Amino acid sequence: MSVLVFVDHQNGKASKASLEAVGYAKKVADQLGTDLAAISYAGINADGGIGAYGANRLHVASNVSVPDSGQLAKAVEAAASAEGADVVIFSHDDLGKAVAPRVAVRLKAGLVTGVTSMPGDGLEVTKNVFSGKAKAMVSYKTDKKVISILPNAFGMMPNETTTEVKEFSPEVGSAGITVKEVNTTASDGEIPLPEADLVVSAGRGMKGPEHWGIIEDLAKELGAATACSRPVSDIGWRPHHEHVGQTGVAIRPTLYIAVGISGAIQHLAGVNGSKVIVVVNKDPEAPFFKAADYGIVGDAFEVVPKLTAALKSFKANH
Amino acid sequence: MKILVCISKAPDTTSKIAFKDNNTAFDENGVQFIVNPYDEWYALVRAIELKEAQGGSVTTITVGGADNDPIIRKALAIGADDAIRVDMDAKDAFQVANEIALQAKEGGYDLVLCGKETINNNGGVIGGMLAELMDAPYVPLATKLEVNGSTAEITRDIPGGEEVLNAELPLVISAAKGMAEQRIPNMRGIMAARSKALNVVAPSGTEANTEVKSYALPPAKGDCTFIDAENPEELIKKLHEEAKVI
Numbered sequence A: 001m002s003v004l005v006f007v008d009h010q011n012g013k014a015s016k017a018s019l020e021a022v023g024y025a026k027k028v029a030d031q032l033g034t035d036l037a038a039i040s041y042a043g044i045n046a047d048g049g050i051g052a053y054g055a056n057r058l059h060v061a062s063n064v065s066v067p068d069s070g071q072l073a074k075a076v077e078a079a080a081s082a083e084g085a086d087v088v089i090f091s092h093d094d095l096g097k098a099v100a101p102r103v104a105v106r107l108k109a110g111l112v113t114g115v116t117s118m119p120g121d122g123l124e125v126t127k128n129v130f131s132g133k134a135k136a137m138v139s140y141k142t143d144k145k146v147i148s149i150l151p152n153a154f155g156m157m158p159n160e161t162t163t164e165v166k167e168f169s170p171e172v173g174s175a176g177i178t179v180k181e182v183n184t185t186a187s188d189g190e191i192p193l194p195e196a197d198l199v200v201s202a203g204r205g206m207k208g209p210e211h212w213g214i215i216e217d218l219a220k221e222l223g224a225a226t227a228c229s230r231p232v233s234d235i236g237w238r239p240h241h242e243h244v245g246q247t248g249v250a251i252r253p254t255l256y257i258a259v260g261i262s263g264a265i266q267h268l269a270g271v272n273g274s275k276v277i278v279v280v281n282k283d284p285e286a287p288f289f290k291a292a293d294y295g296i297v298g299d300a301f302e303v304v305p306k307l308t309a310a311l312k313s314f315k316a317n318h
Numbered sequence B: 001m002k003i004l005v006c007i008s009k010a011p012d013t014t015s016k017i018a019f020k021d022n023n024t025a026f027d028e029n030g031v032q033f034i035v036n037p038y039d040e041w042y043a044l045v046r047a048i049e050l051k052e053a054q055g056g057s058v059t060t061i062t063v064g065g066a067d068n069d070p071i072i073r074k075a076l077a078i079g080a081d082d083a084i085r086v087d088m089d090a091k092d093a094f095q096v097a098n099e100i101a102l103q104a105k106e107g108g109y110d111l112v113l114c115g116k117e118t119i120n121n122n123g124g125v126i127g128g129m130l131a132e133l134m135d136a137p138y139v140p141l142a143t144k145l146e147v148n149g150s151t152a153e154i155t156r157d158i159p160g161g162e163e164v165l166n167a168e169l170p171l172v173i174s175a176a177k178g179m180a181e182q183r184i185p186n187m188r189g190i191m192a193a194r195s196k197a198l199n200v201v202a203p204s205g206t207e208a209n210t211e212v213k214s215y216a217l218p219p220a221k222g223d224c225t226f227i228d229a230e231n232p233e234e235l236i237k238k239l240h241e242e243a244k245v246i
C-alpha cells in the first residue's frame, strides 16, 4: 500500500516539476507510514535523479516511448495495482494534466488538481480556485485518491535514498498519438517560464518590442525568465507563451518584477502566487502597487538599466 | 465532421469573489456570467472555423441548470448549430465529464473540444476524463488544430518550443491560446440563435468523487514598500537581506 508518484523526464532526467512531486509524495508516504514508489516511461536514465527525493522504487514502463496519455494512464494503473497504491500523485504540469484525469477514471478515484497543501488527516487538500483569487478545501469521497500538485507551490524537498529501478511492460495497447516534429526555439540557457524561480515581466508601458532589450538584460543578469501582459502578446510584441495572467500562464515564482504593467485584475490572477512582487511603473496610482511588496515609481527606461547595473555590482561583491 | 464543444459558465473576470453560507458556496449576488474564455475564444471558434472550411456541424454541451441558457445562446450566436444542456447541478468534474461522455458516445462525434480549464474551478480535467471514458486519444493545451480526413495535426507548446502531434479521430482536445481569435456575435447571429435547438436532457445520476468543504479568500497583502527611483541599490539590498529572494 505504497504511495505512487508519476515522473516525467527530459533528456533522461526527471523534470523539475516531477522532482517537486516526488518530494511531496515522500512526505505523504511518511504521513501514511508507508514507502514511496514511482512510475515513469522509456527514456529515463537509471533513476533519473529521484533517489535524491526519497523514492524507494521506480517502475519504468519500457514499452511506452511517447508521452501518450492513454498508454501512460494504463501504465500508471498497472504500477498502482502492483504496489497496492491507493494514493497517486502527479505534478499538474503539461503531461500531468493529460494523464491524471485518465488515471482517476481508470482507478475510480477522486481527483483534485492544482493542490497547494499537504493532505490533512482525512487526506483533504487545498487548491486554488477563481484563478488564484480564492482557495477551496476539497475532500475525497473515494477510497482511491489522485492528487495533482500545483508546480512551484512546494519547492524542492530533497530526501536522499536509494531507488531500486524495475523495468516492466504493462498491457497498454497502441499509442493514440504520434510525434511528428519537435521544434525548440529557445536559445541555450533560456529558462522555461512555468519553472522559473525569478521572472521579469513587462507590459504595454514598454511602448514597443524594440525596447525589450533592457528587460532581457535585467532578466539575464538575474538569471530570470521573461514574461509579459496579455496585450503585449496579443499585438505580437512578445511570443504567446510569455503571456501570464488569468487567460495565460499562471506562475508562482519567488520573485516577480513587473515593469510597465498596470496590474489589471486578470493579470494579477496569474501572478498573485508569487512570493515577492516588485513593481516599476511611472504612475503612482497604478493598481499593481496595491499587490506589490516593493515599488519604484519611475520611468522604466531610466529605472531598469540602473537596476541592472546595481545588480551587477551587487553580484560582483557577493 | 461532427464536432462537440464543451461550454461552461464562469464569473466575469472582474467579478468580486465572495462566499456565502458559512463559506461553502460562491456568492453569485451581483456577478455577471460569461462563457468560460478558453471554451469560447479558442475551442468554440476553432470548431466553427473547421466546420466553415470542411462542412459538418458544431454542437455545444453544457452540464448545468437553466441559468446556463444565456451563455449557451451566446455560443449559438457565435455560430454553433445546436446545443445540449444536461440538466443537473454537478458537484465535481467527474460528474460533468461522465454526463458529457454519455452524450458524446450517443452522438457519435468525431472531435470533442473543450477549453484548457475553467477560470473558476481551474481544474483542467474534463478533457482527460472524457477521453478515458470515450477511449479516445487526448491532447491537452493545444495551440493549433488542423484536421485532414480522419487525421488531426495538433501543435502544443513545450518548454522552450513547440511540438506537432498526429492523432486519429475521434479525438478529444483541450484548447489554449493561439488556436483561434475571439469572435464577437453579430446581430444576425444573435437573431438566428433564438431559433436554434437547445436540447435539455436528464442526467444519468453519476455520483461525485470529491466535495468542496469550504472556500477561503487569501490573506490581505501587506503594504508596498516604496523605493526611490534614483536608488535601485536599496531595492537589491532589500531583496537580498529582507525578502531573501536573491
Ligand SMILES: Cc1cc2nc3c(=O)[nH]c(=O)nc-3n(C[C@H](O)[C@H](O)[C@H](O)COP(=O)(O)OP(=O)(O)OC[C@H]3O[C@@H](n4cnc5c(N)ncnc54)[C@H](O)[C@@H]3O)c2cc1C
Residues within 6 Å of the ligand: A202, A203, A204, A205, A206, A228, A229, A230, A231, A232, A243, A244, A245, A246, A247, A248, A259, A260, A261, A262, A263, A264, A265, A266, A267, A270, A280, A281, A282, A283, A286, A298, A299, A300, A301, B013, B037
Ligand atoms: C476576459 C479577460 C481576460 C484577460 N486576461 C488577461 C491575462 O491573462 N493577462 C493580462 O496581462 N491581461 C489580461 N487581460 C487584460 C487586462 O484587463 C489588461 O488590459 C492588461 O493586463 C493590461 O496590460 P498592461 O498592463 O501591459 O497595459 P496597460 O494597462 O496599458 O498598462 C501599461 C502600464 O504601463 C505604465 N507605463 C507607461 N509608460 C511607462 C514607462 N515609461 N515606465 C513605467 N511604466 C510605464 C502605465 O502607467 C500603465 O500602468 C484580460 C482581459 C479580459 C477582459
